[in-house]
Amino acid sequence: MYVILVYDMEQEKVTKMLKLCRRYLNWIQNSVFEGEITEVKLKELIIEAKAFMNTRKDSIIIFSSRDEKWLDKQVIGLEKNDLDNLL
Template sequence: MHVIVVYDTAAERNPRILRTCRKYLHHVQRSVFEGQLSAAQLRRFRAAVEAVLDLSYDSVTVYSFPPGTAPVRHAWGAAEPTPTDIL
């Protein structure tokens, strides 16, 4: 299924969450990733994300879409992740 992942984490955990997201998804904005994951991949990804989060502070929202209903994405401003975001 198509998924969009957005994280809001404390700065000191950004490198780890970024690395985890990049293993599974494409980077579309500093804190936004997208891609295709099976249900099993989504479970593994969730476990990997939760292992690096501080659940009392950090948050991650995941949007999922049934096949054939991917959204239209519009980028306003400096849309591409900057080189310093790519670890």
């Protein structure tokens, strides 16, 4: 599946969440990640994040689609991490 993950964490947890998300997805912009991921890997990511997040103050929002081709993406301005699939 293809996901876009956005998080909002207390300042002291931002670095930990950034490192966790980078293990599973591609960094796009501050607190925003996207990429192909299996359901099992996504569940792993969520479990690991819940271990250190405070669900009363922190949040993760996940948008998912079966395939990237079903998602329109429009970037206005600087694209911080251009994902080029060319080898």
